Amino acid sequence: MIPLPLSLGSSSTIINRFSISSTTSTSIIPMLSLRFIRTSLLLSPNLLPSCSSSSPTLLPLSCKFRSTMSYSTPASSSNLVFRQLFEKESSTYTYLLADASHPDKPALLIDPVDKMVDRDISLIQELGLKLIYAMNTHVHADHVTGTGLLKKKVPGVKSVISTASGSKADLHVEPGDKIYIGDFFLEVRATPGHTSGCVTYVTGEGSGQPQPRMAFTGDALLIRGCGRTDFQGGSSQQLYNSVHSQIFTLPKDTLLYPAHDYRGFTVTTVGEEMQYNPRLTKDEDTFKSIMENLKLAYPKMIDIAVPANMVCGLQDVEAKAS
Numbered sequence: 157m158i159p160l161p162l163s164l165g166s167s168s169t170i171i172n173r174f175s176i177s178s179t180t181s182t183s184i185i186p187m188l189s190l191r192f193i194r195t196s197l198l199l200s201p202n203l204l205p206s207c208s209s210s211s212p213t214l215l216p217l218s219c220k221f222r223s224t225m226s227y228s229t230p231a232s233s234s235n236l237v238f239r240q241l242f243e244k245e246s247s248t249y250t251y252l253l254a255d256a257s258h259p260d261k262p263a264l265l266i267d268p269v270d271k272m273v274d275r276d277i278s279l280i281q282e283l284g285l286k287l288i289y290a291m292n293t294h295v296h297a298d299h300v301t302g303t304g305l306l307k308k309k310v311p312g313v314k315s316v317i318s319t320a321s322g323s324k325a326d327l328h329v330e331p332g333d334k335i336y337i338g339d340f341f342l343e344v345r346a347t348p349g350h351t352s353g354c355v356t357y358v359t360g361e362g363s364g365q366p367q368p369r370m371a372f373t374g375d376a377l378l379i380r381g382c383g384r385t386d387f388q389g390g391s392s393q394q395l396y397n398s399v400h401s402q403i404f405t406l407p408k409d410t411l412l413y414p415a416h417d418y419r420g421f422t423v424t425t426v427g428e429e430m431q432y433n434p435r436l437t438k439d440e441d442t443f444k445s446i447m448e449n450l451k452l453a454y455p456k457m458i459d460i461a462v463p464a465n466m467v468c469g470l471q472d473v474e475a476k477a478s
């Protein structure tokens with residue numbers, strides 16, 4: 157692999173871009189390497205594994221933990237720190253991942269919300285982390301992304317979104333790209349259908365990577381549900397294929413973290429959704445019919461959120477500059 161470092165400041169983080177010849181990441185040809193991460197995943201308090209720790213939030217680096225719950229944070233992620241954060245008006249989850257064992261303690265946020273940016277920054281500061289990336293799974297229709305504000309408030313932060321989203325960002329990712337955060341990486345999987353540019357970020361496979369794996373599904377797959385397909389280039393056929401080919405092919409114990417939940421759930425697994433998802437366990441025609449008959453009201457914020465999110469949530473700033 158020949159890294160081609162981009163100029164992303166003094167951080168030691170790296171993104172490696174590979175071209176992927178199939179739907180899996182087993183056959184990879186390195187093409188481009190961007191500076192990116194080392195991670196530690198922060199644990200959601202309600203998902204803390206059964207190991208003793210002097211800290212209620214950070215896992216001790218040497219802790220090997222055993223979950224007593226069917227939902228858990230990866231059992232072999234001793235260097236990983238992970239937090240699941242909630243914004244209640246749009247019922248949005250933001251995820252913080254960081255590597256507390258790396259000297260720089262680099263961190264990233266997935267799907268930050270503009271009005272929660274100060275909370276996110278304080279948490280990152282309290283934990284002594286360095287935010288490197290503010291990433292989106294897609295162009296959201298129900299809230300304004302926090303990526304633009306994070307870029308303004310935290311020097312050096314780079315916004316990340318898929319090329320297929322058509323949205324502005326510092327870095328555009330494509331299927332098969334690997335976003336490195338220290339010893340860990342997130343693999344980019346294309347999961348269009350809710351929007352044409354949706355991606356799912358999946359933790360790496362192999363030794364040293366979190367076990368079980370974790371997938372941040374955005375709105376492609378929700379717990380016992382899925383994203384709607386009636387605007388923003390949505391397609392129920394595409395969504396069905398995305399979930400079945402890119403998410404349901406992951407190991408059954410893979411932990412699935414959605415961008416929203418409207419009923420108080422926090423996490424699910426591939427195995428559970430393959431068994432109990434009331435939409436995606438059906439055949440494709442039934443799925444399409446379900447999606448055509450959801451009769452959901454348009455998101456209240458759609459006319460503000462979509463244009464703003466096409467420019468990292470900084471619509472006003474962009475408009476004034478032009």
Ligand SMILES: N[C@@H](CCC(=O)N[C@@H](CSS)C(=O)NCC(=O)O)C(=O)O
Nearest residue numbers: 297298375381382383384452454455456
């Ligand atoms: N009432 C909310 C929007 C609720 C909604 O439409 N959620 C979307 C994801 S955000 S675009 C969705 O796909 N829901 C699927 C479902 O089955 O609920 C608002 O006004 O913002």
